[in-house]
Structure formats: structure tokens, C-alpha cells
Amino acid sequence: MGDSTPADQFFDAAIGLLHRVRDEEAGSIAAAGALLADTVAAGGRLFAFGAGHSSLAAQDVVYRAGGLALMNLLAAPGVVGIDVMPATLGSALERVDGLASAVLDSSPLRAGDVLVIVSLSGRNALPVEMALHARALGVKVIGVTSVAYAEQTTSRHVSGTFLKDHCDIVLDSKIAVGDAELTLDTVPAPFAPASTVVTSALLQAVMADTAATLAARGIEPPLLRSGNVDGGLDWNSRVFEQYGDRIFYRR
Numbered sequence: 001m002g003d004s005t006p007a008d009q010f011f012d013a014a015i016g017l018l019h020r021v022r023d024e025e026a027g028s029i030a031a032a033g034a035l036l037a038d039t040v041a042a043g044g045r046l047f048a049f050g051a052g053h054s055s056l057a058a059q060d061v062v063y064r065a066g067g068l069a070l071m072n073l074l075a076a077p078g079v080v081g082i083d084v085m086p087a088t089l090g091s092a093l094e095r096v097d098g099l100a101s102a103v104l105d106s107s108p109l110r111a112g113d114v115l116v117i118v119s120l121s122g123r124n125a126l127p128v129e130m131a132l133h134a135r136a137l138g139v140k141v142i143g144v145t146s147v148a149y150a151e152q153t154t155s156r157h158v159s160g161t162f163l164k165d166h167c168d169i170v171l172d173s174k175i176a177v178g179d180a181e182l183t184l185d186t187v188p189a190p191f192a193p194a195s196t197v198v199t200s201a202l203l204q205a206v207m208a209d210t211a212a213t214l215a216a217r218g219i220e221p222p223l224l225r226s227g228n229v230d231g232g233l234d235w236n237s238r239v240f241e242q243y244g245d246r247i248f249y250r251r
Helices: 006-024 026-041 054-060 088-093 099-105 125-136 147-152 195-216 232-242
Strands: 046-050 071-073 114-118 140-145 169-172 182-184 187-191
Touching: 006 026, 006 169, 006 182, 006 195, 026 046, 026 114, 026 140, 026 169, 026 195, 046 054, 054 114, 054 195, 099 125, 114 125, 114 195, 125 140, 140 195, 169 195
Parallel strands: 046 071, 046 114, 114 140, 140 169
Antiparallel strands: 182 187
């Protein structure tokens, strides 16, 4: 291993984390898949939210070939992605009290729906308030976070709590505090974050369980096909028509 490159080391670190979440989070992944399947079967709607880079994993399961057509993105102005200028504004907005409640109150979420909240640290006001307010509305919450942050940092929410404290199901990404897998004597800061790789894989694993669970119950999973394969667009049109009242990204 002495001749391994930093790229090799990053792949090894990411693969190691993927093995950990596969083995250690299997029960939570299955529970999340069952909850989503229950919600789809009962006529509920599915939403995903993440701020900053955590939004990448949320966006990855929305309007995705091979993914559930019913997964909708819950967007908060200025925090979904890094498309605001300056980019640091997005980080500042995550700490603003009241923003999450305003977003939820103007969203289509209602009792019986499920909201997946992705937040690596789970310590900022936005994800904590989002989970608190969603559950008060009767929405089930799946949190995707690194539990290590709750053990090694302090909350930035007035309650002193973390995202993990207000979820029906928690998926622990196992990412170390700081989200950097590599160090070198010649580099003054740790580098090579793996949270996006791991969190996206966690959510796709949940989607896979959801589809298989629905099929096992005799319900055809509302899946999308790639528009770049023959028949894909026609397939998707049928799904959009059948589930149009639960799909919000086409309105």
C-alpha cells in the first residue's frame, strides 16, 4: 500500500464507508424503504430536502431514471445547492431561525407524507427546525446525517438538539466530523470529502428497498425510465398521468 496514490486512498476510504453503512445501517435502510412503500401504497407523497452540498443527494433521487417518480424536491430559496452569490450566503441561511417553518407552511406537504432531510452535521437551525415543524404537521421524517457531529459538536438550534433527535428514522452516513478523508504532511488541511458519495448511495439503497417492497406487495413501483432509451418517454408519460396528483416537479 506504500505506493498507493491519494486517488487510491480516497477510493479505499469511500469503499470502506460504503461497506460500513451497508452493514451497520441495514436495519434503518430497510425501515426507511418500508416507510416509503407504506406511504406510496396509502396515497401519500414523498419529498426530499437538503441544504448546500447535502442537497446533491436529495436532488439525486428526484426525477431520476430508475428512481421513484413520486420523490419531489422541497426547495428553500438560497440553500438548495450552491447557486447563490456569494456562496457563503447559503451557509448563513442554514442558521436562520424561522426559514424552515416558512418554507414548510408554503409547501404542499401534509399529514401522511414523508420528508427525507439530508444534513451532514444536522446541527444548523434549518434542518432541525425543518424536522420539528414537519413532524408537527403529521409528516414522517427520515434524517440522513452523520451522528458523529451530535457527539463531537454543539447544536446551532435554539433547542440545543440535532436533526437526529427529531426523526422517525435516522440513517447514519458514518462520515467523520469535517468531511475529509485524507491527510498529507505536505498539505495543511485534511481533504477529499466523501459525504456526497456515501449519502447518495444510502438514499439509492433506500429507493431500491422501496421498489422491491412495493413489488412484493403486488404494487407496481412508480419508476421512471431513461428518456434516452426507446420507449422511455412514453413510459414516463404514463407514470406522470397515473400519479400526477403526487408529482410536483412538473407543475
